[in-house]
Amino acid sequence: MTNYRNYIEQTISFDKGINIIHGKNGQGKTNILESIFICSAAKSPRTSNYKELINQDTKDNYFVINMEYTYKDTDNYIKIKYDNKEKTFIYNDICLEKVGELMTRFSSVLFTPEDLYIIKGGPDYRRKFIDMLICQIDKGYFYLLQKYNRLIKQKNASLKVEADSSEKTAYIHVLNEYLADLGTKVINKRLEFLHEIKIRSNKIHQSISSHLEEIDLRYISVDGVTEDVFEKETLKRKLDNYIERESIRKTCLVGPHRDDIEICINGKDARSFGSQGQIRTAVLSLKLSQADIMEQKNDAKPVILLDDVLSELDISRQRAIVEKFHNNQIIITCTDKEKILENRNDNIRYIFVQKGKIIV
Ligand SMILES: Nc1ncnc2c1ncn2[C@@H]1O[C@H](COP(=O)(O)OP(=O)(O)O)[C@@H](O)[C@H]1O
Ligand SMILES: [Mg+2]
Structure with a gap:
């Protein structure tokens, strides 16, 4: 990392198995996991603004993340540079023309305390969860989503301008036709993956809840619960019905950017009725099913990043998670290393972080 977050120049190497990054709060532990995650998703889980990743304490106006890794038994590297104007992505000496080309080169799954918002938060957290997962497996979806979001921006902009109403309506109709087409593809891709997540997460959920609980996921789109294939006509009709409302509200009100996923435990909406323990x-x-899906689709084991999450679990659950990933590389952050995986005999690599420096 060069000029990245609170690091000036830092190289870190990790062991194949379990790595524990420890240190007090605010020293730069999460920043390390974030930099690794960015190499798999081209996005920070904490901000959409690359500017925030540049070290604010130096005069230099750029940051670099350079990651060497082994993937499917070959040595690779990813280099990401940002200089306030341009983002550069380099993969094994190739300068990638489009950021989507970074997808599926390296995969990691990040577990953070904020994951609780997937259930407790608003619909945007659930959309982000499923979209991030699909993007890391299918770059076609990344481009599809990019196109859809651009179109939404374009439509929002035109809803905001005061213009001759018939001309404007005609233009909105044209945009709606494209939106219906792309939006339907987005919804159907999400439905496909939701089905995968549903089957796997229910199996995992049953086993961690000692078969006392079942988890169920349902996709909520423009016309309520959507199960099988979503038809373009449904979205087109809804979009056309909303033309008047949207021009009053001056924003796009229907489409996958407004959809939600309902997560139920034993048939009840977890967001409203789940206990803390059930939500956890x-x-x-x-998240465990996300790791499974990524492993299967990318045909490689993702690096597991556990940010401050293990210390929240009792020792038997900590062990269960680490056991599940015994063939993956695992990088854990915590403030108190004594509380993590006590009495474990594995070779654990400890990395101590203080004020943006690694002190091994
Ligand atoms: N762009 C930046 N430039 C300099 N320092 C930063 C930047 N972004 C975050 N920091 C610093 O990084 C520290 C937080 O790092 P973080 O990895 O979240 O800590 P923790 O060790 O608690 O996980 C804070 O001290 C914060 O001020
Ligand atoms: Mg942290």
């Missing part, structure tokens, strides 16, 4: 277990099941 459900989130864990969702």
